[in-house]
Amino acid sequence: MNHLKEAGEHGPSVDYQHPASFDKQSGSRVERLFFNHRRIVVVLCALITIVLGLQASKLQLAASFERMLPSEHPYVSNFRQFAQQLSGSGNVLRITVATKRDSVFYPEYLEKLRKINDEVYLYQGVDRAYMKSIYMAAVRWMAVTEQGLEGGPVMPDGFDGSPAKLAELRNNIERSGQIGQLVAADYKSTIVLLPLLDVDYNTGKPLDYQALNHKLEQLRAKYQSQDIQIHVTGFAKVAGDLLDGLRQILLFFAVAIAICTAVLFWYTRCWRSTLLVVTCSLVAVIWLLGLLPLLGFTLNPYSILVPFLVFAIGMSHGAQKMNGIMQDIGRGAPKLMAARLTFRRLFLAGLTALLADAVGFAVLMVIKIPVIQDLALAASLGVAVLIFTNLVLLPILLSYAGVSPTAALRSLKAERMESEDGQHRKHPFWAFLDLFTERKWASLAVVAAAALGGAGFVVSLDLKIGDLDPGAPELRADSRYNRDNAYVVGHYAASSDVYTVMVPTPKGRCSEYSTLLRVHALESRLRALPGVESTLSFVGTAKNGLVGFAEGNPKWYELSRDQASINSVTQYAPRETLDAQCSFLTIQTYLTDHKADTLTAVSRLVDEFGAQYNSEAARFLPAAGNAGVEAATNIVVKQANRQMLMLVYGAVIILAFITFRSWRAVLCAVLPLVLTSILSEALMVWLGIGVKVATLPVVALGVGIGVDYALYVLSVTLANLRAGKRLSEAYYGALLFTGKVVVLTGITLGIAVATWAFSPIKFQGDMGILLAFMFLWNMLGALILLPALGHFLLRERASVGVGAVGGETPASLRQSGVTEQVDAGQQVVGL
Template sequence: MISPQTFKDRGAVPGAPSAATPDFDPHSGAWPERLLFSHRALVLALCLLLTVVLGWQASKLRLNADFDKMVPAHHPFIVHATTHRADLKELGNALRVAVRAPEGRTVFDPDYLAALQQLSDELLLLPGVDRAYVKSLWTPNTRWVAVTEEGLEGGRVIPDSYDGSPRSLEEVRQNVERAGLLGQMVSADLRASVIFLPLLGRDPQTGQALDYRALSERLEQIRARQAEKGISLHITGFAKVMGDMIAGLTQVLMFFAAAVALAAVMVWAYTRCWRSTGLVVACSMVAVVWQLGLLPLLGFGLDPYSLLVPFLVFAIGMSHGAQKMNGIMQDVGRGLAPLVAARLTFRRLFMAGLTALLCDAVGFAVLLAIDIRVIQELALSASVGVAALIVTNLVLLPILLSFTGVSPKAAQRSLRAESAAWAASGEQSENSGRFKPQAGLWAVLDRFTQRRTAMWTVGVAATLGLAGHAVSLHLRIGDVDPGAPELRADSRYNRDVAYMNQAFGAASDVLAVMVTTPKGQCARHATLAAVDDLEWTLRQVPGVLSTHSLAGLSRRLIAGMSEGSLKWYELVPNQGLLNAASARAPRELINRSCSLLPVMVYLADHGADTLQRVVATVEGFAAAHDTAEVKFLLAAGNAGIEAATNAEVAQASRQMLWGVYAAVVLLCFVAFRSWRAVLCAVLPLVLTSVLAEALMVGLGMGVKVATLPVIALGVGIGVDYGLYVLSILLAHRRQGATLSQSYHQALLFTGKVVLLTGATLAAGVATWVGSPIRFQADMGLLLAFMFLLNMVGALVLLPALARLLLPDLTPQLAARPDLPAAPRPAPVQPLPVR
């Protein structure tokens, strides 16, 4: 066994200089190091040029959302809905505006109807509205049909003869009742009516994607003007959710600035060197600028979900940059020139940093397997950011520090604690062979290298993992809460959703089953009978409030044409009578060619359990009743899209995690060539993933488009901490040092920075909890938890696993001369610091 003094006197990198051997061979090191540091000025010039060009490109970036990007385009449900999109305008991307009359009035008031007409015309002209399908009490497509003594009659709900007189108002009331609009377009208490606004995917004037933020702002301006008249508007729909999120997420810039400032202050508090702190923050920000500048060139933009990626890139950059800065500062404190210190730090940490960033990039790239464009673009955006970090934080930062150096006082201060630790270290125990660092945090952490403490630590971690797994089994796919879970429960949008559900009695969550037939045969008796059976079956499913289809309408019309006799409330096997009924059906229940009739299923909520029950019922019914000509296809409507998205997320979630971990394991094995070392690096990440899912259950969060990427990102971010600690630990084990000695060196060289960056970044994202957007607040809490737990795993669980797994690795690692170690600090005389 090597004695502590022998270990302390050794240089960690073969041929590397120390304070006692100042000579440095500029031709040493691998060819990438020699190439980069021999052309430092050229590297800086290229990076500056890239920053200017990509910064200009980043100014073109716009924050928006796209309805089509939020859905799994190749899922069968979405394929069916897209195929019949032209016939299902009411079930696509649409807004519903409930117009509530002033207190004490109803919709059958001349002033209200006049205001409704003006408002309907104004909303009709909003950019992106599909005007041919707008529907309100005033539009000509809102009609009534009734059976009178003279036969079937019908017309517009608000006729051309309307003049605001009591007689006209009474006629409107009768027409509303005849059309069956109560609970659909007119509220049950008669105080509100709905204006339906289907939206186009693109602005017809500009050809650009519909600007949801601008649309939301226009709607809010209209809402404010109507409020002055005593009329309140309640607006729901995907476009309003995205508009509210974009408006709220602009506050992310404030949180981002606060996180940057907090990171800068905490790094400065650690280093007391403004120049090195500024360069670490600047290089991380340069990576963000490069990422944002490349997105427009790749044809991408920012949406409310990918807006978190720039911060994640900054966070990863701060982690790697702080490690490079710390290494250079320690070498300068030992008396080395800034250029030599930069090259040695590059030599020691480049491979660990590159492996960690490749793990990040592969982890992000795995998300490309999920067939949802918003997640795929997020994955590409994050991968671009990580690729930028390889240049800015692994190459640019050391080169910049080789020019600027660090503050001499800060360099001396960085080694004071380390030198004191070695000076105060006791002799090595003859019995245990354990190194004894000075009292304090290092002494506490060193205990985890002892076998007994290590076994207890691993046991506690295993218990937590099993308990977390048991809780994570309750993790649900999709939304958990009603309304828009991305927004807070008391947000204006969710209050509008609650009002719509309460006032109209018809749920805002609609799933449509598309029944296809040959042209002209949708009203055949056999088809309508099957549809009628499907409706009855669905109404027995928990969570289904009601159904609506041509079959039910035909029942009512046949009874109406038979003097209202309930004896005729049946689908009689008379094709002529059925054809007469279908001829008067509204367009939302039958298409023009009579080849499609949707079955509207109104749900109590869009929770995963409800959707699964409905989907399973329809699929079972379709398997029993599909024929060569008649098909029951899922699914349109907002709930249908949600069901398709849930199915895609459920299938991809575990595949994604397996893919991320497979990539991390492979890269770690390439770096360490030891399955035992791979376990030490990966098991803390697994524990964090399991406990993060348990935390999601506790927070009431489901796995969906918004949360799925964060689960994968946590693995990529967390592996950085473990790789930096493990690489230094293994390098010293290779030299024959004890685990306690090796771990202590890892703590002094990289562990301090792991502790610093983990706490700093967790504190930065924890500020998001105050965001008015629930999605951002939940992500901040989840990321803060993962930052902290990954840090604890690297500093506590990793050495405990190393005690149990790595004792026999010395012969294997001795054959790996490419694994460098941190230099042994030479005794220094710290400068007096005031």
């Protein structure tokens, strides 16, 4: 075997064939602290894992309507300011009971509807004062009779299902104004509307959406029959379905973990090192899941992906450490020495990469939506845990376990190919990648990247903010929920997507003619917008009152200028249209969907109308209702999207510059990431995915994962350049050391998350496609575009150091003391 040596930071050269010469006091203080106390570290980690594993069992999965609200947006501030008057108009569940017969007016249907109404009335979390159905006394009718204006509950007193009572019920419904609201226009279904409280007043506990969903499915199974179908829509049902879909999500996680394990074993042919890499990545997940309940956090349907992302990042870094140790053992180093040398080479690069990951998630904190901030904290915490489990614990465990001799020799296969019989024959695949350090291929790669980036940028200009599909885009189009939603939209003017305009007025003056005239004008403009089905306000009640005073003549369906006649009908107005003190009006706007374009058009109109007509007598404020909340969310996400990207890239650039001390090296590392970000947005446009709460974190993740690959490849390349090698030789050495693992993890993780495309949960499928694309493109960027840029930006002479890249030695290299000695065609790289 060749005589190979490697320098430590604080000691003389160490001969691979004479490990006794290795000074255990060499290396940095951090290295000596951990490796000179290995047993203590392992025991402490085992104890922490047990304790946090027990804590992880206490972690709860929950969803919260309140935590979906962009807390600092003016729309939400308006909503909260008038929350008391708006009770029952935010988080609303609709249970639509439909019949296949000609109409709902037959005793069997109405008896089932009564039982459903009475049963759901007692559900925990229902705001019973604002519950509505034709059986609730608050739903009333108004009509003109010989005695004047009369009214009463829609459901007749003493209803017994007789033909006379059925006729009376039908007459009351027609006089109530509830056709298209609570009763379908074809009389084949009615709605039980359940406003929900996010926090139960009696217990003080958050509403359990999963338990509620189970009750709703039991209700459906109990009362649904051949003649009667039940459709359930609303945020609570979506959240419940996502939480119930956890089993499918966990199944795909398990498949992804199995794929990663199998491919890693195929690469190493060593069970012990494969299992240690997987185990340390899973330990990081256990620590994260145990820390969350200790810190008062829960997992929600949007942050459920965080544990797997932590696992994926851990696998990427763990495979690099395992590969380095395996190669050193293959060269003849004992397992402890191999572990320390690999720690010495890659700790700072790995630390910088993980810090970049953490920063990528942490910048999501700029988005003032609690559910995203929870995700950012959880992901940042997970990445922080990886710094210890995968950068420290894994090398220490491998220093005990080592790797199989056969696996160690296989890891040097490419190097042996190059040095056999003194012939410098490069591995075909690595030789192909090495071509991109030459001018011809480098120019081709840069031009192709510029063309792709330009085309991708043009396509990305069409990227939308928010949902692009009707119903619940988090679920498949053919899911039960989306079929239910399509039924409601198709049969009711009052859809489940409600945008509420708030109109506060001085006390007792909400019914003034001048105010109602402006409300009427805004309603008319709203109804003219595409995507608006209907509106509801006190103006409709006032017009019906004038018709009543005119002996029911529909020609008088207009606002009366007589203030007394308007005031006389306020007592008959639906409670959701004005408050008891006549100081607050609402305009309920029912939308066909909550697509981004629909919400943007409505919000723009209301903002412009308010700017023109707001006065002391009345102000027109957006927005309440579930659609109003989503409009505010879209605005916040749009504002934060570019800001978040700038912060992520700013942080990555600073960290890369601290590591390499060279603007040239920073450009080589960052420009491939920029290309991936642009192409990812173009892919979102092509797939019809909008930027929203569920997709925004993936954008930040793509930058973090990409810089991992770039840092590992670039660090070793710069080390070789500093040792005096040409760029081609320097890059080829990096490929043999860290590049092969970049390929391994990029392809493995890409395939693993691509399996999510088959998930019944659509947003998991979307995340899988986007993550697979980012893993693969970031890998290609680090292996092709990075060396191509290096051809134009990195200098090769050791006399200028890697400051080739700027004239200074990178901090990571200065700290570790990099040397490289080549003998008989073999290479050792040390960082």
